[in-house]
Amino acid sequence: MLKALILLGLIAAFPAHADPSGTLRVIDADTVDIGGARVRLYGLDAPEMGQPCLLDGQSIDCGRWAADLVRARFEGQYARCITRDIDRYGRQVATCDVGGADIGQVIVAAGWAVAYRRYTMRYDLDEKAAAVAGRGLWASVMQDPETYRASRSIAPAAPDPACNIKGNISGNGRIYHRPGNRDYDRTVINEAQGERWFCSEAEARAAGWRAARN
Template sequence: MLKVLILLGLVLAGAAHANPSGTLRVIDADTVDVGGLRVRLFGLDAPEIGQPCVLGGQTIDCGRWAGDLVRARFGGQDARCTTRDVDRYGRQVATCDVGGVDMGQVIVAEGWAVAYRRYSMIYDLDEKAAVLAARGLWAMTMDAPESFRAARNAAPAAPDLACNIKGNISGNGRIYHRPGNRDYDRTVIDEGRGERWFCSEADARAAGWRAARN
């Protein structure tokens, strides 16, 4: 039995860190499907779908714009990817070779995404060249994708500062989060779904919520 569990663990570990290969389908400018696996391209960060940028006085959806350009350049081609990590969403974080070129390097060099220096400097010089040439995003006015996501995902403050306990409903049930809990800041209360604010833990427990573990 122990041998079976060990073998199963090795199989699962191998699947989690697979090197995807096959026909490439573009989801957006930094996310693709390769051989049935979802891949987050390593070392770069693309604008989000719905993220506004200003080009020549006109506002465009630069996430969709960038995704369309990556799709036109790489979509439907064969890719061989090298996985470096697996992210919290279960995606392979990988560099991908398409037709003998590093896909991520092309994307950053063309200005369709930014170098994600928080994780790697691999495309630092490619971005600097794109900036100097005012290519792609660097011809526009935009927020860094990471800054845009942070502003979009920022949870609103409690309507009453004395009632700042968040009663969240998820697949794990009814859970309340106190200030200082790990997930407090990213938990957003949707009162239309029955979620609510509480003034005390006693109130939350009496209403059927349980405390978050972290």
């Protein structure tokens, strides 16, 4: 019995998600696939796909522009990562390196993304150096990515005010959000992907959804 309890304790001590390693494929300037895992790079925030900015007097898609630069630098190379968190989309949030170089540091220092100081000051000085030198995004006129997302994150209201519980599908499974939950306002329901509205928690649970933790 004692041996069984010790074994269970050792299993619980290991993380649920192994640290990813493998060939890197770029999704956007702060999100990559590594060894089959979707990884959100820790400590940086890149412009969204479709986010406009003014560069050299021309309006461009800054998200695609930054992603293309990251892709040219890292695509197809072997990366090793250390997982630091799991985000609300089920992605591993990790620091990663290629050939001993910290990918996040390279991206921020080149001005292809900004330091995400809300979570860490890890790349604060790298961003400041890029800003002073006018590298990458710092040579453009661009709205901060987080501010840009916030301006676009007001989700449509429920078609029926009496059925306002949001049944969302993410990497964490089928989760329902009630008004007042932390992520309720920014959760958008895409019925084409199987997401739906519920009129009660009992209805949501019966359909296979579970309650959001926050």
